[in-house]
Amino acid sequence: MDELRRKGLEKMNEVYGWEMPNVEGDPFFDLTVDHLFGTIWTRPGLSMRDKRIMTLTAVAALGNDALAEIQANAAMHNEEMTGDELKEMAVFLTQYLGFPLGSKFDGAVTKVVKKRRRAAERGEGEDKKANVDAAVQMHSGDR
Structure with missing residues (x-):
């Protein structure tokens, strides 16, 4: 693995x-890891x-x-934002993006907050496998 790929995967792991x-041979994944995470992030x-x-x-x-x-x-996992801050972001964005997109974002945030709360009540971490599977699918061309 070259230095740019290593740096990109490290940053991608930190961000997510x-x-x-490391998904080999997929040009979209290569661009995402090497350029987006290895260079931009x-x-x-x-x-x-x-x-x-x-x-x-x-x-x-x-x-x-x-x-x-x-x-x-x-964002919650990395302690960059709390659930309350994300909910407030949804309210704020509704004024700029319109109610349908703002409320859709609020729904996604609500789902994450509830999922994390349930996992914490069961004494588990957040469901990383589901997130990894979703991200691999998102970055693999199976979109």
């Missing part, structure tokens, strides 16, 4: 909050929280529930 497997100038908020805003604007859930869960 779990161990992402590692740039100085913005904090991880800044980058997360921008990512969550873009995801909310696109109405992508699956990615909103992954990013909201990662």
Whole structure:
């Protein structure tokens, strides 16, 4: 594995909050790991929280529930944002994106908060396997 791939996978694991497997031979995954995470997410100038908020805003604007859930869960896992802050973000974004997209984002956040609360009550961590499976599928072309 070359240095850019290693650096990209390390940052991807940090951003998502779990161990992402290295998927070989998929040009989209290569671009995601090497460029997005190896080059863009590692740039100085913005904090991880800044980058997360921008990512969550873009995801909310696109109405992508699956990615909103992954990013909201990662923000909570990495202690960049609380559930209450994510809910407030949904209220704020509703004013700029419109009620349908804002409420859709709020629904994704609510789902993540409830899932994490139930896991904590059972004494478990968040469901990382489901997140890894979703992320692999998202980045593998099986979209």
